[in-house]
Amino acid sequence: MSLEQFISNAISPWMKDPGPDDDIVMSTRIRLARNLEDYPFPSSTSQEAARALYKHVYEQLSRTSNEKVGKLIWLPMDGLSKIEKTVLVEKHLTSPQLAEESEQGAVVLNNDETISMMVNEEDHLRIQCLSPGFQLSEGYEAADELDDWIESHVTYAFDEKKGYLTSCPTNVGTGMRASVMMHLPALVTTQQLNRILPAVSQLGFVVRGIYGEGSEARGNLFQISNQMTLGKSEEDIIEELRGVVLQLIERERNTRRELLKHNQLQLSDQVHRSYGILANSRIIESKEAANHLSTLRLGIDLDLIRGIEGNILNELMVLIQPAFLQQFAEQGLTADGRDERRATLIRERLKLETIQDGGGET
Amino acid sequence: MQCQECNQRQATLHFTKIVNAKKTEMHLCEMCAKEKGDEFAGSNSYSIHDLLSGLLNVDPSTGSGEGYSQQVGQAYTLQCPKCSMHYKDFINNSRFGCSYCYEAFSAKLDPILKRVHGGNHTHTGKIPKRQGGRLKLKREISSLKTKMQTHIDREEFEHAAEVRDKIRELQEAKEKEEGL
Numbered sequence: 001m002s003l004e005q006f007i008s009n010a011i012s013p014w015m016k017d018p019g020p021d022d023d024i025v026m027s028t029r030i031r032l033a034r035n036l037e038d039y040p041f042p043s044s045t046s047q048e049a050a051r052a053l054y055k056h057v058y059e060q061l062s063r064t065s066n067e068k069v070g071k072l073i074w075l076p077m078d079g080l081s082k083i084e085k086t087v088l089v090e091k092h093l094t095s096p097q098l099a100e101e102s103e104q105g106a107v108v109l110n111n112d113e114t115i116s117m118m119v120n121e122e123d124h125l126r127i128q129c130l131s132p133g134f135q136l137s138e139g140y141e142a143a144d145e146l147d148d149w150i151e152s153h154v155t156y157a158f159d160e161k162k163g164y165l166t167s168c169p170t171n172v173g174t175g176m177r178a179s180v181m182m183h184l185p186a187l188v189t190t191q192q193l194n195r196i197l198p199a200v201s202q203l204g205f206v207v208r209g210i211y212g213e214g215s216e217a218r219g220n221l222f223q224i225s226n227q228m229t230l231g232k233s234e235e236d237i238i239e240e241l242r243g244v245v246l247q248l249i250e251r252e253r254n255t256r257r258e259l260l261k262h263n264q265l266q267l268s269d270q271v272h273r274s275y276g277i278l279a280n281s282r283i284i285e286s287k288e289a290a291n292h293l294s295t296l297r298l299g300i301d302l303d304l305i306r307g308i309e310g311n312i313l314n315e316l317m318v319l320i321q322p323a324f325l326q327q328f329a330e331q332g333l334t335a336d337g338r339d340e341r342r343a344t345l346i347r348e349r350l351k352l353e354t355i356q357d358g359g360g361e362t
Numbered sequence: 363m364q365c366q367e368c369n370q371r372q373a374t375l376h377f378t379k380i381v382n383a384k385k386t387e388m389h390l391c392e393m394c395a396k397e398k399g400d401e402f403a404g405s406n407s408y409s410i411h412d413l414l415s416g417l418l419n420v421d422p423s424t425g426s427g428e429g430y431s432q433q434v435g436q437a438y439t440l441q442c443p444k445c446s447m448h449y450k451d452f453i454n455n456s457r458f459g460c461s462y463c464y465e466a467f468s469a470k471l472d473p474i475l476k477r478v479h480g481g482n483h484t485h486t487g488k489i490p491k492r493q494g495g496r497l498k499l500k501r502e503i504s505s506l507k508t509k510m511q512t513h514i515d516r517e518e519f520e521h522a523a524e525v526r527d528k529i530r531e532l533q534e535a536k537e538k539e540e541g542l
């Protein structure tokens with residue numbers, strides 16, 4: 001398989017499309033946690049009860065389809081290899097918990113992987129809608145539609161006062177977690193983000209590095225999501241998150257403009273050095289790769305370098321993860337082996353493009 | 363940042379300890395953190411659930427651990443009739459056994475939910491469509507009953523009668539819905 005084919009098969013189809021404000025917002029994700037009435041929650045259930053839940057959901061949902069939801073592919077966890085499961089984790093289509101622990105779990109996907117649903121994770125159903133760029137309302141509409149369709153076939157555990165009943169009390173109410181992945185290199189470089197993030201947390205939003213809970217931010221990528229799920233409507237949560245994200249977008253854009261105005265030569269030097277490292281390394285660790293990819297992406301956005309597709313950061317951040325590297329190598333790899341394969345993959349990827357020196361705005 | 367124990371590897375675990383307003387920070391690599399495991403019990407797998415269990419273990423009425431033991435006996439007798447989960451198990455792993463646990467532990471739940479959800483304990487969001495018809499009617503009936511009582515209090519009996527008829531109508535619709 002050629003590298004182009006590999007990349008094309010590996011990244012989710014939706015990632016290839018441009019999205020609104022995608023110079024700053026990489027992707028938007030809406031997740032709904034749902035449980036069915038009269039089935040114990042997955043975290044405390046027996047294998048038989050989990051199997052019964054899966055069978056019921058599969059029977060109810062696989063027989064019919066919805067025009068807007070489209071055809072869904074069912075992938076039971078016990079039918080997947082370890083690498084296949086890890087690939088699903090690295091594409092954020094399933095959680096490490098479901099991939100590692102569940103024998104009765106499954107992932108349900110639509111064709112372009114914008115819709116995914118985990119069965120028997122912490123909750124019976126975790127509905128997820130992913131979209132490129134900044135699309136909170138569109139993402140929620142899609143999730144809401146899928147949710148309505150599912151609810152027309154199964155009976156949810158719902159309480160008038162507590163809302164959707166979830167396994168963990170942190171998700172009860174709307175069961176909704178809305179998150180936006182942002183690339184904020186200028187705010188990081190100018191150390192403004194250190195001051196902004198505590199304020200964002202005080203407003204009830206959580207900021208995390210892209211590899212989830214407790215992880216550090218790599219490649220200047222940050223995921224911002226709502227913390228509270230009870231006492232606010234879905235629309236309110238989305239509006240408040242939109243407000244915070246819009247402010248961050250504006251500040252990041254302004255800071256980029258300022259940097260370009262006062263430090264164009266230094267910025268251009270950094271961008272080309274990063275390109276040089278990525279295009280010539282023989283061994284590269286994921287953190288170093290992520291940081292140079294972030295600088296390169298900034299250079300593309302500011303027109304300091306031309307001939308490289310803007311989605312290279314999204315694409316390579318997925319591809320340089322362990323399971324993808326092993327798929328690319330068609331073998332299991334040690335950490336050193338992965339560093340070598342990572343360098344090769346990035347070099348090959350950059351060779352597909354024709355690099356030109358950009359002028360940059362002044 | 364380098365690990366302050368071995369000064370060789372990258373520090374990936376960062377601890378902040380606050381004792382009597384004195385803050386101590388530690389930055390360790392995974393290997394050194396493992397070696398110091400006893401000092402940082404559970405640090406390798408510290409998750410949102412551990413954090414939440416810690417929060418749940420605090421007595422909501424006093425806002426501190428004090429008085430907790432007095433409540434233990436009372437709280438620990440709570441058990442979900444459906445899945446048999448004990449309240450103490452919920453406190454330990456911060457996850458419910460089934461949807462009926464919410465009702466079984468309801469006496470203890472509101473302060474916990476308030477703590478987790480910025481002071482809120484009542485859902486105001488989406489209502490499932492199919493199940494929702496009945497719930498919407500229930501909400502409407504309850505609000506009309508309050509309205510009727512207000513009219514009665516003000517001795518506006520004609521208005522109260524109008525509202526009463528409306529309530530009857532909705533109650534019939536609700537019974538029909540439940541019968542389906």
